[in-house]
Amino acid sequence: MSRPSPARRLRRAAAVAAVLAGLFAVPPPTTAAPAANAAITPVPGDPLTGSGAVNRTELTAGHLTGGSAEDTVPDNAFALPAQAAPPTHSFEGALTLNGLSTAGGFRALKDPNGYADTAATRHLPPIDIALVQNGSHLVPAKRGLQYTGNQAWNLAVGPGRAWNEDGDGRRTRASLPFALVERNANCVHNGTLTFLFDDTSVSEVRYQITTETCAYFQFDMWGQVSADYRPGPVDGAEALRDAYASEVKDRLPTKPISALATDYPDSGVDVTKFGSGITPSALSTFGFHFGGVHYVGNCRTRQGEYPFCGQLLLPSYSTAKSAFAGTAMLRLAQRYGPAVAQEKLSDRIPEAAGNPAWNDVTLDHTLDMATGNYVSPGYEIDEAGRIMAEFFAAESYADRMRPALSFPRKARPGSKWVYHTSDTFLATRAMNNYLREKAGSDADIFDMLRDDVLEPVGVGPDSLVSSRTDNSPGGAPFGGYGMFWTQDSVAKFAKFLNNDHGTVNGEQILDPALLAATMQRDPDARGMTTTGIKPMKYQNGFWGKEFTSADNPAYTSPFSVPFMSGYGGITVAMMPNGATYYYFSDNNEFSWNAAVAEANKLAPMPSAAATAR
Known part of the structure; x- marks a missing residue:
């Protein structure tokens, strides 16, 4: 997840003379x-x-x-x-x-x-x-x-x-x-x-x-x-x-979160659990999609309720690693074949050519945070370190690419998970250049995602632009962060993955086999095991968390929940019973187990084996 850096402040001061109003x-x-x-x-x-x-x-x-x-x-x-x-x-x-x-x-x-x-x-x-x-x-x-x-x-x-x-x-x-x-x-x-x-x-x-x-x-x-x-x-x-x-007509049907208990009176669902575990003043908004209805929370401000809650603009942060980079790879695989995942970065990024640390690293390795190139294997130590501070502070494409490629080889690609937002930037660039070979020199990987996925899914116009290098619409998209959501857009996108299995109006948009693995529906392809206090799975920019009876006696069989996660306290959890819970906050709180327990009351979660497709 992207981290702020004091270096940005220095960069801003240096840029004053060069910036036009x-x-x-x-x-x-x-x-x-x-x-x-x-x-x-x-x-x-x-x-x-x-x-x-x-x-x-x-x-x-x-x-x-x-x-x-x-x-x-x-x-x-x-x-x-x-x-x-x-x-x-x-x-x-x-x-x-x-x-x-x-x-x-x-x-x-x-x-x-x-x-x-x-x-x-x-x-x-x-x-x-x-x-x-x-x-x-x-x-x-x-x-x-x-x-x-x-x-x-x-x-x-x-x-x-x-x-x-x-x-x-x-x-x-x-x-x-x-x-x-x-x-x-x-x-x-x-x-x-x-x-x-x-x-x-x-x-x-x-x-x-x-x-x-x-x-x-x-x-x-x-x-x-x-x-x-x-x-x-x-x-x-x-x-x-x-x-x-x-746009307004096509938004998902909405009700206040309190209506969930009214709609399912015999479930015993406790709606106060949605949004719980997050400091109220830090919670921008939250929502829960289930049974074709989008149950929405409020949008609290320091002066009451935000007047346009449905239009509240929300940052993606690292949910873009899933929604942009990971999903773009799934779309490329559907358009051109799954072999795209095995494309080597050194073949697709000119700056990586001839660098022995990157000559055997594939797109799949990079999206899985398993390049083998890192300084420290500790949980997000590199992400908070000097190289990543330089990466985040850089505004130009060249100044971003330089630190992104500077991590030394420490392990065989595909053998060790180490989280780097810069890896997603590299993967996005590699996919962009692969697409240009296939579709022409004017092709752009975010534009492909917008035209082939986001717009057909019904994601609103506020979410159809990505931040780019050089502070310019002609720059390279960030890939690992820099997208934006509204309540309806994030719920629609999660529905596309979780309920519609990558289809729009019956047409398969994303590679079905790779999507099944990405969504933890293939028990033989769970992804990389992460580091940290509670290791999870990570695959194609998506996280995966397993729940068992140790978490809740009601979980009689283990199941896995794929989720998108973002810096500061952002989660979009897509449960195997078809429910999605999301929240956006900024006090570094990641608490959503209670929402999974309440969703399980509405429809029991299928076991991990049963979710294979």
């Missing part, structure tokens, strides 16, 4: 009002049915037109209220926030590496976004990670809402979720912004950040700034509106 691409400014749109597919749940009689005390129209931000406020001030009326205005065009580099307040809550010493870290990056509206829903033209050129932060903006309140006069109120993503890393800090608008203008914009999934840097940020609204047609606006309506 880049903005997002937006439509050309125009004074023309957006054209009326006919035959747009409505978003499920629209239109709003409230009267507009909202009893508002925070962020009133007066606050947004002539006030200032003194501190954070309850997050429900940014939320769609129960009596929200349908919007009378429709937003289409570009929104630019002004003066962000010096505006607002900042309060560090946890910062052992001194990140807040850098001025850019205490303020928002440039925000210049194009938006369209479908009923009461505001949809950004660009979704997912966006490279801003800012010294500290990249940005993502999610879909929000628009509505009318009686106290806002003739203006419509808007609210949008957004997230700051640490440059060259995977921490995510979630916030919300709000403003009033009519056909030609906007009020000031109020924003705040009150939650994060980040073990080593936590803060509150707030401010209120002037903004410019440039109304005008947005390219592909009709398609954006229709696509968002389809």
Whole structure:
């Protein structure tokens, strides 16, 4: 799992002179009002049915037109209220926030590496976004990670809402979720912004950040700034509106986690066990998929509940080793044959050619963390060591590749498990170059995963972009971290692996035999045995944990649970009875045995032998 390093702070300082204050691409400014749109597919749940009689005390129209931000406020001030009326205005065009580099307040809550010493870290990056509206829903033209050129932060903006309140006069109120993503890393800090608008203008914009999934840097940020609204047609606006309506329609059916006990009244399931074992203030969110229903937990912040829980952006950290690198190999094996797993890194990575430490290391070895190249065999000692600190701090491709290839040969490939995020970077690069030989020089391994797997599975647009080297969309994907999830996306992806066995609409997308082994369904192919206090299995970027009667007398036969794991306290556990439990947290707590016990009450786990396919 990727570790923060103080070296990042030094790297940031050195990069100041070289960084441009880049903005997002937006439509050309125009004074023309957006054209009326006919035959747009409505978003499920629209239109709003409230009267507009909202009893508002925070962020009133007066606050947004002539006030200032003194501190954070309850997050429900940014939320769609129960009596929200349908919007009378429709937003289409570009929104630019002004003066962000010096505006607002900042309060560090946890910062052992001194990140807040850098001025850019205490303020928002440039925000210049194009938006369209479908009923009461505001949809950004660009979704997912966006490279801003800012010294500290990249940005993502999610879909929000628009509505009318009686106290806002003739203006419509808007609210949008957004997230700051640490440059060259995977921490995510979630916030919300709000403003009033009519056909030609906007009020000031109020924003705040009150939650994060980040073990080593936590803060509150707030401010209120002037903004410019440039109304005008947005390219592909009709398609954006229709696509968002389809996205919402196609989300998994959801219920609150409390409904699980109501839906299975005779099971004895204790819903309080889901999310247990994690410090409440460190828990970003959690969920449980079973029986075709996605039971979701809340999204707690330091100011109440996050107003857009379903849009909360969550970092993958090392779940990307499974969801990106491991899954990409399974897709390549289905497209070109399972022999791809035996490709040698020295044949596929030019920088590794001629290096005797890598000339007999295969893609399979590398994804299994069994290259035989390491400094210390102790549990994650290398991962927290000097070489990996250099790897994590490096932003350019060349500066990452150098430490990744610098571990010395200590054991025969395939004989010893030693965890290195850099190994996944190497495997991803090898797969990328293999794909280019097969599909052309413009092929990209993450784009293949996106087009062949993530989009067909129904993973949302916020999860269809990966962090890359050189802080650029043209860089090499990280592979071992740098993806992003929402509640629906992570549940859908787990369902694809755990319930659908790598198929979409009856078509086999992933190599079935290799997937069965990866998911601990082949008793003869469990993977590498890990080190640590409680050794587990590791295969193709996925972990595997065995449960027996020693863990719970109810487990009359042993069974294995494959899971994805991420730095800080992230788990996606896919149980052999078809249940999936996930949580995202940032206090280095990995506690999910209780959730397995509750899932077993709903449907007994099949034995390890019975899961073979």
